[in-house]
Amino acid sequence: MIFTRIAVKISIALTLLAVLTLSACKAPLPPMTDDTLVTSEVDGVKLTHRHAVHAPKTFTPVNETYRALYNASVMSGPDFGSKVVRYLENSKPFTVLGEVENHWLAVAEPDQQELIGYVPYKAGVKTDLYDATLRSDRPRPRKAKQVCVDVGGQSKACRNNDTATWILE
Template structure:
């Protein structure tokens, strides 16, 4: 009977030891993928972004709504060496979180604060300046000018064709 009590006690002790050992184990963290949301602190500003988007080295906050001047490519880092995230749609608004190194803009979707990537500085303009910028970028109509002619000697003269900028002997 003594032997069974000891084996029961040992069995209970081993069960408790196993339970305590397993209770101390943590499940491994989920694997980090490109879509895992992480935070980074740059120049005192906390940025939330996908793991695939590299945090900038320097950051100057802007926090303004801009509109795209063309279908710019949104990159994972502030240069053309990164991966393409998406393309901006011409004229569509987006949020500029800040300006980063190399005169690139750190951007987010409209009315969002999560960094989605970077676009070149000239890819957008502040929303309130968009209409004036687009109007001023249109080509100006050419003025019609009078025909320019010069004497080349005797009864001959050379006249400039204003459309092609060539000279024609008459």
């Protein structure tokens, strides 16, 4: 009977010890996926981004609204060797959070602060400069160079560029 009481007390003590040990355990963290949000601090600035997007090595804040000059690929890192994570649509606005290494821009959705990826520096322009940039980028008509040849003495023949005929002068 004494052994039974001791056995019961030992089993109760072991049960309590197991409960206390297991109660101190935390649930395991969910597995990290590409869509898991993470926070990185670069040059004193906290950046929130998906796990698939790499944190930059350097960061200079810009926080301006830009417009895309073409359908640019948004990359997971600030170089062309990274993966494409999405695309900027031509002429659509986006937020430039900052400039990073290799003169790339860290970008976010319009009026958002979550880093979605990186685009080359020339992929966009500040919104207030967009119209002027497009006007200055249009091809300008070239003045046709007149073609003339000597035909002897003081005479020469020149080609009329509009009609492609030759005129003696």
